[in-house]
Amino acid sequence: MDICTLIERNAAFAPNKPAIRFEGETLSYANLNARIAQAARALKTELGVNRGDRVAILSLNRPDYLVLLYACARLGAMLVPLNWRLAVAEQLFILSDAAAKVLVLENAFAALLPDFAQKLPGTAVVGFDFAPPRGSTWNSLLDQDRGDDRYPHTDLSCPLLIVYTSGTTGRPKGAVLRQEALLWNGIMSQHMHGLTSDDHVLTVLPLFHVGGLNIQTTPALHQGATVTLHSRFSPDATLAAFERDRPTLTVLVPATIQAVTDHPAWPTVDLCSLKAITTGSTIVPQHLIERFVARGVPVLQVYGSTETCPIAIYTRLGDDLSREGSTGLPGLCCEATIINDAGNELPPGTPGEIALRGPNLFYEYWGNEQATREALHEGWYRSGDIGRRDSDGYFWVHDRKRNLIISGGENIYPAEVERVLMEHPDVTECAVIGRPDLRWDEVPVAYVIRRSGAQIEAESLKAHVQSQLARFKVPREIIFVEELPRTALGKVQHFLVKQLDARSRERGDGN
Incomplete structure (x- = not known):
């Protein structure tokens, strides 16, 4: 089989x-x-x-x-x-x-x-x-x-x-x-959504992401349900599909929830066919969840990553959804725990790293034994995400992956943008951080130290980055500085750069 x-x-x-x-x-x-x-x-x-x-x-x-x-x-x-x-x-x-x-x-x-x-x-x-x-x-x-x-x-x-x-x-x-990861992931989706062959899934997220592919789409096909596929997300097309196609389930990330619910047609669109929507990919603002809940549509949350296919922890249709901000319980076929840096399990209420184990996990990183060894320990995947669980086993995610920016549902790793910035001959050092943004959740911002005597301007550096990386990874703003905060060993402290950026915006210095 x-x-x-x-x-x-x-x-x-x-x-x-x-x-x-x-x-x-x-x-x-x-x-x-x-x-x-x-x-x-x-x-x-x-x-x-x-x-x-x-x-x-x-x-x-x-x-x-x-x-x-x-x-x-x-x-x-x-x-x-x-x-x-x-x-x-x-x-x-x-x-x-x-x-x-x-x-x-x-x-x-x-x-x-x-x-x-x-x-x-x-x-x-x-x-x-x-x-x-x-x-x-x-x-x-x-x-x-x-x-x-x-x-x-x-x-x-x-x-x-x-x-x-x-x-x-x-x-x-x-x-x-x-293949077995997709099978077990599908079983958890069916458990999470009460998914049957009578369901009708609307897929508007891209299939190149495991979220668009595997949260509902492949599980629906495995169960014998119907999938309506959109070539790409559009708030107009999504709202029209709610009324015309009468889907029972769909997945939307926070940026697409905002786009749909900010649309002029939102107050009058007929949502009666939806038994739930599912969201995730980042920490989901409660005010966005409330927009669907106020219209009588439950909002389910799912936590996971590419490495978990992605379903790992979730809230379930028909179960307790009252714990504000919680991403739910470990999935039907997935174990989850909170550990410290030494890999020891932490008690309820204590923040630590989320670790996951189950048949839904990835097998390896292609051609990268070292990265595989660093991520997998005795079958446990160390996510790098910081969270906690309560005494009933419900999980909360405090911070997504360290040094990770999630912009409109897309992952941006500062190291990737920094690598490209550092390839420019006029850049001596840089630090890329995520800045809160009402539309995209976060946008990348770069703090750059110029080479002595260099006259490079921000727009030229942005063009350099865009020649190598996707447009959504290009820093929204480039700020030139003389120095960056460091540890005693000289490592740039990104969290302090974020604090500096926040204070600068409070004073009205930033955009």
Whole structure:
């Protein structure tokens, strides 16, 4: 059995049941299952994809995104979802690090291809909606429809996803998730949401994030429910879908909750089909939760990360939601505890690091044994997040990962931005911090020490960063300083920089 078996079983039980709805078209479970088999045959026979090979995808949400995921599962191959918001240089690093055998992409992202051809000349390229140079179109590839669609010894223990997450070293790390991680994650989603085949999930978050892919989308397909897929988030389209498509569940991060509830149509939109919405990715402001609660829609919280697939701790539909700010109890198939720096468990009420263990955890960081050893200790994943639990076992998250900025649901590691800033010849040292922002939760801000005699200005430095990193990672403001606060050993103290930034804004010095 592999994870694709669940799609096959649903196709057998309810072949005509809508599986995926997208832009006015519907894919039944029978058609979804047939297309997955067709894609698996194309990957195996036409492109030579073997067990363990990596297939990358760079695309907005579309049904074939999910088709490709399950086709990889069928072959024992691995899907590498690429964040389309990243800069070309970042995407090229991921493709090179994963040594992708195939890249499937939309024409909108074809600007990657010239550099890609130089860096990975032996990698096959497939275009969803165009014919790439020296490549194939997706539909023409599937039309070949010949050969076998499986390899022997493909099962739930096979790695399926390599999801890259930026790290404190300044380079992304690829978290490897096995098929079984998605299976157990799906069981917890079903437990969390009361998810059944009668549900209808609206997916508006990007599938390149485990949140968009695995909090509700893949669990819904495993359960035989219906998924309505949007190519990308839009508050207009989301509100229209609430009334037109009548979904029962959806996932929104705080930035998208704010966008939806600030929309002029929010006060009158019909939400009666929603039995709950789920949120997470950062500490969720209570006032945003109250906007849905005031309209009679319960708000569930989920805590986790790329490394946990992501469901680990959650509040459950129908259970006690009265503990303000709590992210809930450890999931049905996941253990959680609070530990100190030595790894010892702490008593209730004492803040410490959140540690997690379960079959939903990642297997390793791709090609990075040292990072894997640092993160996993005797099966426990040390999240780096600081939280506490009460005597009933409910968890609160105080601080997300150290030195992590979460802006509009996107993770930004200061080390990554600092690395690029330090590559500029006029920068001697820098510190990047997160500044609170009403719209995005946080935005990056850089404090920079210029090289002696240098005249570099803020806008030039921003352009330098944007040439290497995604736009959302570019510092909103660059402040030039003569010195930075340090420890006795000379290490920059980011928390003191944040305090300085807060005081500066209180005085009206900052933007």
